[in-house]
Amino acid sequence: MVNPQPRKRGRPPKQAPDHGDTRESLLRAGVATLTRKGFVATGLDEILALANVPKGSFYHYFASKEAFGAEAIARYGAYFAAKLDRHLLDERLAPLDRLRGFIANAEAGMRRYEFRRGCLVGNLGQEMSALPEAYRSQLDAVFMDWEARLAACLRLAQARGEIGSGRDCARLAHFFWIGWEGAVLRAKLRRSGEPLRIFAEGFFALLA
Amino acid sequence: MVNPQPRKRGRPPKQAPDHGDTRESLLRAGVATLTRKGFVATGLDEILALANVPKGSFYHYFASKEAFGAEAIARYGAYFAAKLDRHLLDERLAPLDRLRGFIANAEAGMRRYEFRRGCLVGNLGQEMSALPEAYRSQLDAVFMDWEARLAACLRLAQARGEIGSGRDCARLAHFFWIGWEGAVLRAKLRRSGEPLRIFAEGFFALLA
DNA sequence: AATCATTTTAGACTGATCGTCTAATAAATG
DNA sequence: CATTTATTAGACGATCAGTCTAAAATGATT
Known part of the structure; x- marks a missing residue:
């Protein structure tokens, strides 16, 4: 598990530098999973579960699976x-x-x-x-x-x-x-x- | 299109030697598609459309997509x-x-x-x-x-x-x-x- | 401190597509 | 004509990428 701690809802505090942390977790989990299974075989749910990030967040940070893949x-x-x-x-x-x-x-x-x-x-x-x-x-x-x-x-x-x-x-x-x-x-x-x-x-x- | 003619329901007549033809069409279409897109990205529907074989037939000739892939x-x-x-x-x-x-x-x-x-x-x-x-x-x-x-x-x-x-x-x-x-x-x-x-x-x- | 604006999350929902399965159909067989 | 065998139509539940709304938590404004 890349990021096991649960996330709080709402805007994160500024001094606790959560900034980009969720996004970072997603990319890390994405790279790991795409390296193992490839693009088509990898569902978003799998990446989400690995990064411990809810689905709603994904489309806040990335426009689509395609855009996510390009960044990965x-x-x-x-x-x-x-x-x-x-x-x-x-x-x-x-x-x-x-x-x-x-x-x-x-x-x-x-x-x-x-x-x-x-x-x-x-x-x-x-x-x-x-x-x-x-x-x-x-x-x-x-x-x-x-x-x-x-x-x-x-x-x-x-x-x-x-x-x-x-x-x-x-x-x-x-x-x-x-x-x-x-x-x-x-x-x-x-x-x-x-x-x-x-x-x-x-x-x-x-x-x- | 590998096999363009439509198929009738029910047991086929014997003198028209369709025997093994449907199965053959499926395998041919399967090999072509798997060679192009791989296993996961290939849906049965795509193979079926290419071979002009109805979906119901697939599981008459093959136990599963996995078994079909093994034959391919x-x-x-x-x-x-x-x-x-x-x-x-x-x-x-x-x-x-x-x-x-x-x-x-x-x-x-x-x-x-x-x-x-x-x-x-x-x-x-x-x-x-x-x-x-x-x-x-x-x-x-x-x-x-x-x-x-x-x-x-x-x-x-x-x-x-x-x-x-x-x-x-x-x-x-x-x-x-x-x-x-x-x-x-x-x-x-x-x-x-x-x-x-x-x-x-x-x-x-x-x-x- | 009270209000408002902004950022992020929860998770239900959609429509499409996936692999699978059952019941119906048509020919062969007796 | 009744039964068996071969084949297909289409329904099925699961899962997919993707959307959306409401709630929550902070920062900013006053």
């Missing part, structure tokens, strides 16, 4: 980009070791939820043909953002001679995220981190 | 395995060219539907946490079947020295399907065959 995508995209940077910009490690660190961390994260949660962006991407068309460009933009961050890291490795100088790092980054989403999908299906490791191994073999 | 998975798995064999066992081509042929054919197939249809097995795998648990082993088995067929083809290439003799072809095949599903997902999202080509290029680079 943005939220997840930013959260994940920050996590990525924490690894890929860590100057204590060699560039490729940073990527290895991210991969290990991602597997640990999936294991923590018994491989039931995947990637929100991947989930919604797969559902695209049943989703609001406006999500398409948003999801694609998130991928491109992640790719740019990875490409920068790969270029650092390339400058150190750890990636052949002829290789196109942007293309390699593209390749990585294409395959990584497949690996996450498969890890969810098999309830195992092995697909993540198999893909990672292949990816690193490709760089040499 | 099996149907798609077998259909796809046959398509795979048509390429991978084509002795007129060198083993790796057979794989290239399959990839090109798959891209053409996706383009034909404007990249709106993906892979039924991949779709349902992604939805797994909202699906009947019984699907898990079934979907995994389909993947393993496809992997075995690809691995055999790769071993042929290895025997011809086109893949390093130290490489584990089963593992390479596993890598391929992990990444391929990611590429299909991305192709759907971008409405473009480019992700398929980028993944394929990387995969072949990995073999050398």
Whole structure:
């Protein structure tokens, strides 16, 4: 349960900074649930129950499920980009070791939820043909953002001679995220981190 | 529309061999729709309308939506395995060219539907946490079947020295399907065959 | 302090759609 | 003609996203 305490009716006090707290709980619960079950399979009632927020509040803060989903995508995209940077910009490690660190961390994260949660962006991407068309460009933009961050890291490795100088790092980054989403999908299906490791191994073999 | 003619109530005449036709129409329409929209997002009404079959008939032929889905998975798995064999066992081509042929054919197939249809097995795998648990082993088995067929083809290439003799072809095949599903997902999202080509290029680079 | 305005919540309600089921219908069978 | 078997029509309750009204609790105004 994300926010177990009950809420009081009426306007909240100003010094008790409830401001945006309900909204925040909803988004947190939404990201968690969408990451696990996807958009179509997730009912508002489920998010509401997880956040301990009454239904009446939802439509006070969000215009629709579609608008809520768009914010959840943005939220997840930013959260994940920050996590990525924490690894890929860590100057204590060699560039490729940073990527290895991210991969290990991602597997640990999936294991923590018994491989039931995947990637929100991947989930919604797969559902695209049943989703609001406006999500398409948003999801694609998130991928491109992640790719740019990875490409920068790969270029650092390339400058150190750890990636052949002829290789196109942007293309390699593209390749990585294409395959990584497949690996996450498969890890969810098999309830195992092995697909993540198999893909990672292949990816690193490709760089040499 | 898969089967446009209307149906009469009551037991059908014997000489007009409708036998199994309704059921067949349902499965065909089901595979098409599940390949496009996934399991949860697809309502029975949509399949029924596509097959031009009345709702009451559905539960005459199938015990439940879950049972119907299981048959659709099996149907798609077998259909796809046959398509795979048509390429991978084509002795007129060198083993790796057979794989290239399959990839090109798959891209053409996706383009034909404007990249709106993906892979039924991949779709349902992604939805797994909202699906009947019984699907898990079934979907995994389909993947393993496809992997075995690809691995055999790769071993042929290895025997011809086109893949390093130290490489584990089963593992390479596993890598391929992990990444391929990611590429299909991305192709759907971008409405473009480019992700398929980028993944394929990387995969072949990995073999050398 | 009393009043008013604003923000938020409670939860019943709507219409659509979901998967499922029963009773009726029509042909085959004896 | 009576019975059995195959098929369908349409009703059913559950659940869905989304709406709405009234109540409640605070801030602002006087």
